[in-house]
Amino acid sequence: MSEPDTTAPSPSTWAPLQRLSSWVPIRSLARRHRRRIRDHLLSLSERDRYLRFGYPASDEQITRYVAGLDFARDEVLGIFNRRLQLVAMAHLAYEPLPQRQGKPAMAEFGVSVLEKGRGRGFGARLFERAALHARNRGIETLFIHALSENAPMLKIARKAGATVERDGAESEAWLRLPPDTVASHVGEAIERHMAELDFQFKRHIRVLGDIIDGVAEVKSQYEDAGKAAKQ
Numbered sequence: 001m002s003e004p005d006t007t008a009p010s011p012s013t014w015a016p017l018q019r020l021s022s023w024v025p026i027r028s029l030a031r032r033h034r035r036r037i038r039d040h041l042l043s044l045s046e047r048d049r050y051l052r053f054g055y056p057a058s059d060e061q062i063t064r065y066v067a068g069l070d071f072a073r074d075e076v077l078g079i080f081n082r083r084l085q086l087v088a089m090a091h092l093a094y095e096p097l098p099q100r101q102g103k104p105a106m107a108e109f110g111v112s113v114l115e116k117g118r119g120r121g122f123g124a125r126l127f128e129r130a131a132l133h134a135r136n137r138g139i140e141t142l143f144i145h146a147l148s149e150n151a152p153m154l155k156i157a158r159k160a161g162a163t164v165e166r167d168g169a170e171s172e173a174w175l176r177l178p179p180d181t182v183a184s185h186v187g188e189a190i191e192r193h194m195a196e197l198d199f200q201f202k203r204h205i206r207v208l209g210d211i212i213d214g215v216a217e218v219k220s221q222y223e224d225a226g227k228a229a230k231q
Helices: 011-021 031-042 046-053 059-067 122-135 151-159 182-230
Strands: 027-029 075-080 086-094 106-113 141-147 163-167 170-176
Touching: 027 031, 027 182, 031 059, 031 075, 031 086, 046 059, 046 106, 046 141, 075 122, 086 122, 106 122, 122 141, 122 151, 122 182, 141 151, 151 163, 151 170
Parallel strands: 106 141
Antiparallel strands: 027 075, 075 086, 086 106, 141 170, 163 170
16 A cells, blocks of 8 residues: 655645635725726726616716715725726725614625626625625625626625525625624735735836837837938
């Protein structure tokens, strides 16, 4: 009987690497990001606007929605691509205090992902991060109100363990959140810090790329001018 291979890494050894490889930088958005948020939502197709808001929101309605975002009360989360375009965002809306008597403290979740960013699990990651944020602020229940035909959103909720109730064209989902812990607060702080570093890195790379492109353009113009002078 052969002895077990003790040199082979155990599944627990690979787990941290797997989490790191699938990590998505999710950044908290603030007032200064209103333009990026508006541009993101205006980029949604008519169908996507309908699923996100429950009605085919016009450009004017979206602009009013963005202007009314309360960044002091709510949490707005975003995922940026390499060009610093906001490809996915979530709005975690906290009900104004006092909340409904006899009801647990709740927060409502809404999400949108541009077509170019789909298939990467961005919606699910935003949901997880929103749940962590709500949990760390003493919220007991994460609430989702969506059209019943919004299958991707309801799938995310069910996969997270939420209870989904359908009432004709509309559905509601509730996810009971566990109490916050030291680990949950540390985890959120690390996520914020890492996402900020990722954004700043992308910003510096973009600035560097613009400088290189500018130098190349000036060089090309100089060479063209030299050729013209020799003719």
